[in-house]
Amino acid sequence: xxxxxxxxxxxxxxxxxxxxxxxxxxxxxxxxxxxxxxxxxxxxxxxxxxxxxxxxxxxxxxxxxxxxxxxxxxxxxxxxxxxxxxxxxxxxxxxxxxxx
Amino acid sequence: xxxxxxxxxxxxxxxxxxxxxxxxxxxxxxxxxxxxxxxxxxxxxxxxxxxxxxxxxxxxxxxxxxxxxxxxxxxxxxxxxxxxxxxxxxx
Numbered sequence: 001x002x003x004x005x006x007x008x009x010x011x012x013x014x015x016x017x018x019x020x021x022x023x024x025x026x027x028x029x030x031x032x033x034x035x036x037x038x039x040x041x042x043x044x045x046x047x048x049x050x051x052x053x054x055x056x057x058x059x060x061x062x063x064x065x066x067x068x069x070x071x072x073x074x075x076x077x078x079x080x081x082x083x084x085x086x087x088x089x090x091x092x093x094x095x096x097x098x099x100x
Numbered sequence: 101x102x103x104x105x106x107x108x109x110x111x112x113x114x115x116x117x118x119x120x121x122x123x124x125x126x127x128x129x130x131x132x133x134x135x136x137x138x139x140x141x142x143x144x145x146x147x148x149x150x151x152x153x154x155x156x157x158x159x160x161x162x163x164x165x166x167x168x169x170x171x172x173x174x175x176x177x178x179x180x181x182x183x184x185x186x187x188x189x190x191x
Contacts, residue, residue, distance in 0.1 A: 015104040016113045024109040037162075045130035051186040054134035056154040063155065067166045078177035 007048040014041035028090040032076045039069050042061070 014037055021034025043062045050058025080090050087095050140149035148154065155163065 001133045003131070004133075005125055005127075008124040009121045009131075011145055012124070014119070016117040020109055020113045020115070023113070024106050049180060050136065051133045052130045054136065056148065056151045057158070060155045060159055063151075063161070064162060064166055067170060070168045071153045071170050073182070074173050074177040079178035081181045 004048055004052050007044060011041045011044040011048070014038070014044065026091050028080050028092055028095075029077075030074065031092065032080070036069055036073065039052050077086060 002041070018034040018037035018041065021037065022031055025031055025034065028057070034084070043065050046058040046062045050056060050057075050062075083095055083097065084090050135152045142149070146152050146166035163168075
């Protein structure tokens with residue numbers, strides 16, 4: 001069995017990879033994928049603590065978080081499609097939709 | 101500019117990873133992992149006995165809320181992405 005420390009370090013690594021994608025990349029789809037990676041890091045923490053504390057609530061939260069991630073991805077992709085049709089790009093630095 | 105930004109982000113995220121990883125190492129975490137059953141079919145099973153028991157007893161309202169959220173996301177996604185006329189997308 002993998003020690004809990006290793007799983008927490010792996011979750012930290014996943015979180016940092018996702019944070020790098022959000023901060024450094026400009027493509028909206030890559031940013032959305034990075035947000036999903038961050039979400040997966042939290043899900044990994046839920047499942048790890050659930051297994052080591054013998055409490056199924058963490059795995060239930062993981063299932064609910066996966067469902068919310070699916071909804072987020074669907075709406076995000078629809079928004080990006082709309083932005084691409086209006087701006088011709090999904091580079092986040094070039095989209096000035098919300099700026100005055 | 102892009103190169104400088106990438107380097108700054110790598111340094112910041114690397115430092116954050118070191119802080120996060122060092123904060124979880126060396127702590128006396130529980131060492132014994134348990135296998136939680138998917139479902140306990142016993143009639144007297146509580147919400148703590150299996151994932152499905154907990155999901156459909158303690159979190160039944162949450163499931164309904166998630167279902168409403170998923171339906172709203174599906175309808176909203178289709179509404180945002182639908183193309184009424186060529187070249188025009190969205191409301």
